[in-house]
Amino acid sequence: MKILILNGPNLNLLGFREPHIYGGATLGDIERLVRDKAAQLGVEVEFRQTNHEGDLVSWIQDARGVFDRILINAAAYTHTSIALRDAIAATGIPTVEVHLSNIHARESFRHQSLIASVCVGQVVGFGTASYTLGLEAACNVNLKTKG
Secondary structure, eight states, rough: OOEEEETTTTTGGTTTTTTTHHHHHHHHHHHHHHHHHHHHHHEEEEEESSSSSHHHHHHHTTTTTTSEEEEEEEEEGTOOOHHHHHHHHHOOOEEOOOOESSSGSSSSGGGGSSSSGGSSSESSSSSTTHHHHHHHHHHHOOTTOOO
């Protein structure tokens, strides 16, 4: 199984960006944790990060026929991007949404995820463990059900 892990804007700043919210781990630290977990699960992962919405949309579209699952932390685009929502829906690749912080316990503008309705699930609020839990979920998702 091949899983594409996508990271959106400002996640390249993890480690020193608002550590009281996001913790002290860098995106490189998270990638190492997830790669270790992927090895235990016997799955292949590919990491990507961008600050550009169009890159995320293109990567999701290009994943068809290459990746079996997508794990995405769309960051701020979670709350604003209909384009990401439509790309996830169009590909049909089971996608798990992850967030380091609990977006539902933060500012009201972060409470709504525009991509949640086209993802098979959401893991939020567990810090770096959100990624490893999301990876496990992606590996074990039942393809016949959503939601």
